[in-house]
């Protein structure tokens with residue numbers, strides 16, 4: 541049995557990707573499971589989906605805890621704490637990233653396992669005009685791990701997308717699969733980490749002061765954050781696709797950003813606004829909206845953490 545964990549953001553099609561691969565497996569007479577694990581129901585928030593494939597009936601019904609493959613649909617999720625949690629010793633990471641795998645490994649301090657990258661967002665934009673990376677990431681996955689024939693996947697995408705999308709969009713997605721299949725880049729050999737284990741994200745690449753992770757079993761029903769003092773336990777910073785940047789020279793210290801921030805992410809020092817807490821800022825943009833002098837502005841989140 542092979543287990544895949546898909547990491548994406550709401551709206552990027554991770555759940556659809558998990559389902560499409562499973563449906564293609566059915567075409568080949570294989571056994572499968574595909575299911576999502578939603579976090580907050582919000583476009584742009586991180587979510588995971590899982591696919592299990594096997595030659596015999598699958599009798600495990602839990603979440604995938606020790607995946608063989610991790611597929612990352614959004615480059616900003618490469619900085620997410622715990623991204624490679626449970627990945628098997630000979631596991632693979634296939635990431636949407638516009639550079640070679642070595643760049644990500646160096647920049648983020650990922651070590652061990654095998655790493656593959658493909659510029660899936662660009663391929664998607666060029667093939668069907670939307671940065672929805674799910675279909676190109678399926679193409680990359682098929683090349684990295686020839687678990688299914690490309691023909692089965694193309695047939696499944698053609699048939700299921702034809703029910704929802706215009707012919708041009710369907711053809712664009714098929715082209716995106718084929719392009720990503722050709723363009724994905726892999727490391728030639730494994731790079732073992734110091735302990736032979738896949739490190740998660742290094743000190744340099746991680747968000748400073750990582751909070752203790754809360755598992756789904758510990759999360760209150762309804763995903764509630766039960767009180768202000770508990771906010772520190774919830775790493776809402778990993779939802780972010782845009783980040784606020786503070787210009788201290790323009791800031792007039794009016795505290796409006798601090799007052800309105802829903803995540804208590806504005807940092808004060810000696811009663812002055814000095815910055816934004818990376819771990820808890822979810823990138824909602826309210827601080828920039830409220831700032832009366834435009835001292836706070838929103839910029840695109842980048843995988844290397846620079847503004």
Ligand code: SF4
Pocket residue numbers: 783784800801802803804805806816820821822823824825826827828
């Ligand atoms: S974008 Fe601004 S208001 Fe929103 S969470 Fe981050 S710091 Fe707070």
Ligand code: SF4
Pocket residue numbers: 786790791792793794795796797798813827830831832833834835836
């Ligand atoms: S709202 Fe703008 S001016 Fe006021 S403290 Fe925040 S960044 Fe400074």
